Amino acid sequence: MSADASGKNRQLKYVIIGAGMAGILAGVELRKKGETDFVILEKAGEVGGTWRENRYPGLTCDVPAHAYTYSFAPNPDWSGFYAGGAEINDYFKSVVDSYQLNDAIRFNSEVTACDYDEAAKNWRVATADGRVELADVVIAASGVLHHPKMPDIAGLETFEGAAFHSARWDHSVPIDGRRVGVIGNGSTGVQIVTALSDRCEKLVHFQRSPQWIMPVQFFPYTEEERRAFRNDPALIDAIRFGEEYWSGIKRFNTALVDTSSPEMLEIESLVLRNLEDSIADPVLREKLRPNYRAACKRLIYSWGYYQAVQRPSVFVDTSGIAEVQPNGVLMQDGTFHELDVLVLATGFRADQFIRPARVRGRNGADLDAVWAKRPKAYLAVTIPEFPNFFMLNGPTGPVGNFSLIDIAERQWAYIDQLLDGLRAGRFAEVSVKPEVMDAYEDRRIAAAKTTIFGSGCSSWYLDAEGVPATWPWSYEAFAEAMHAPNLVEYDAR
Numbered sequence: 097m098s099a100d101a102s103g104k105n106r107q108l109k110y111v112i113i114g115a116g117m118a119g120i121l122a123g124v125e126l127r128k129k130g131e132t133d134f135v136i137l138e139k140a141g142e143v144g145g146t147w148r149e150n151r152y153p154g155l156t157c158d159v160p161a162h163a164y165t166y167s168f169a170p171n172p173d174w175s176g177f178y179a180g181g182a183e184i185n186d187y188f189k190s191v192v193d194s195y196q197l198n199d200a201i202r203f204n205s206e207v208t209a210c211d212y213d214e215a216a217k218n219w220r221v222a223t224a225d226g227r228v229e230l231a232d233v234v235i236a237a238s239g240v241l242h243h244p245k246m247p248d249i250a251g252l253e254t255f256e257g258a259a260f261h262s263a264r265w266d267h268s269v270p271i272d273g274r275r276v277g278v279i280g281n282g283s284t285g286v287q288i289v290t291a292l293s294d295r296c297e298k299l300v301h302f303q304r305s306p307q308w309i310m311p312v313q314f315f316p317y318t319e320e321e322r323r324a325f326r327n328d329p330a331l332i333d334a335i336r337f338g339e340e341y342w343s344g345i346k347r348f349n350t351a352l353v354d355t356s357s358p359e360m361l362e363i364e365s366l367v368l369r370n371l372e373d374s375i376a377d378p379v380l381r382e383k384l385r386p387n388y389r390a391a392c393k394r395l396i397y398s399w400g401y402y403q404a405v406q407r408p409s410v411f412v413d414t415s416g417i418a419e420v421q422p423n424g425v426l427m428q429d430g431t432f433h434e435l436d437v438l439v440l441a442t443g444f445r446a447d448q449f450i451r452p453a454r455v456r457g458r459n460g461a462d463l464d465a466v467w468a469k470r471p472k473a474y475l476a477v478t479i480p481e482f483p484n485f486f487m488l489n490g491p492t493g494p495v496g497n498f499s500l501i502d503i504a505e506r507q508w509a510y511i512d513q514l515l516d517g518l519r520a521g522r523f524a525e526v527s528v529k530p531e532v533m534d535a536y537e538d539r540r541i542a543a544a545k546t547t548i549f550g551s552g553c554s555s556w557y558l559d560a561e562g563v564p565a566t567w568p569w570s571y572e573a574f575a576e577a578m579h580a581p582n583l584v585e586y587d588a589r
């Protein structure tokens with residue numbers, strides 16, 4: 097085939113896995129590029145990913161709403177500086193509608209296997225319904241936090257009230273005026289307790305490890321402000337692209353990678369002062385005082401948690417759960433909490449990514465085997481021996497309190513340049529060289545151990561060996577790395 101006017105001489109077929117934030121992004125970007133031959137395979141019946149699955153009371157994104165938007169789709173209608181889960185989910189639906197992506201999405205299509213055909217140089221992507229899609233390119237946009245982690249607590253199955261994971265909230269269960277227990281105090285547990293604190297007869301927050309809480313201001317936008325955003329998009333850009341937001345991101349990232357920096361000391365002083373100044377009762381204050389460094393676990397941004405736990409109906413219990421019994425929770429110190437509802441805000445299996453789907457690449461490479469020790473990917477987007485297979489928000493990308501949308505957009509810009517090589521017919525398959533991956537991963541691991549995430553705490557950032565599964569360098573370094581692929585590092589044939 098000869099090259100067309102755009103320099104394209106090969107029409108690629110793409111399969112995108114997941115219609116959450118990153119999969120929608122990939123679809124929009126392909127549309128913008130004039131690509132038509134793609135399908136988005138979505139396991140559920142709706143778009144939205146994590147925002148579809150999480151519907152718990154108080155769900156809020158702790159990244160400023162105008163920064164948690166696609167660069168190409170600003171939203172003047174956000175209700176406040178931080179947006180709630182439902183409106184974020186609506187936002188993603190509106191982007192799907194405005195880019196007419198619905199036709200490209202196959203719902204209720206859970207991917208079970210991706211197999212690379214070395215002779216045909218394409219992927220066979222199988223779904224649970226028995227169908228198979230052939231694709232030149234696979235974009236795995238399957239998310240990070242979507243496999244709920246159920247706690248291994250004795251007697252949990254004997255509980256006779258309602259018990260559910262935070263990402264499987266049962267809205268048919270009444271909460272008001274009842275006795276509710278929340279296990280877990282990551283961002284989710286903290287948001288739930290804050291939201292329920294004035295609704296329950298008794299609310300018990302079970303905490304295995306206390307958390308540092310960063311005080312942040314929440315404020316709703318007035319109708320007048322929203323009108324101003326509508327009339328002048330520069331006002332939105334001033335928030336999301338402006339100096340204040342980005343200098344905050346850079347300062348925060350400096351703190352993460354340089355644990356003795358003034359930026360880190362500033363974070364420590366802010367969260368310590370928040371604890372000291374906000375909690376009046378010295379006994380409660382000590383219960384809530386972590387014994388590890390701030391931001392070692394993902395820092396919790398909250399405008400109301402410390403007030404919530406000081407309400408008379410709220411009880412923080414740190415004495416350790418002994419077992420769950422049919423009518424409540426017995427603590428190791430003998431205290432018993434009689435409960436009607438038990439919420440398991442116990443997090444996610446963050447090392448799964450595209451799995452349990454089976455992924456087999458070239459030369460017998462099996463993703464489960466390649467990732468047996470830890471999930472890894474070059475610059476978080478590509479894996480040796482898995483040609484033309486790319487990930488958005490894959491393993492070891494930047495994590496922290498910043499926008500995964502910005503991260504996915506930068507990753508897409510990088511991937512798209514490799515796709516250009518395929519489209520132009522410069523090569524038919526492309527994957528990172530194994531030795532490049534290995535040298536990169538050695539450097540990454542060495543650096544990750546010195547970040548604040550590796551400073552001595554448990555968290556979902558850590559892999560099975562306790563090494564932070566994160567981008568360990570500055571945000572600027574990430575932006576620079578995503579600027580353009582270096583083809584010398586790739587096996588492109």
Ligand code: NA7
Nearest residue numbers: 247248280281282283284285304305394441442443554556
């Ligand atoms: P996280 O941050 O992984 O938090 C899980 C919480 O559940 C954490 O407090 C855990 O305590 C606790 N947990 C887990 N298992 C148990 C058992 N068996 N017993 C008692 N407590 C337990 O999940 P989230 O959903 O809050 O947040 C995940 C991310 O979603 C968040 O960082 C944002 O990026 C969005 P631990 O600290 O391990 O002692």
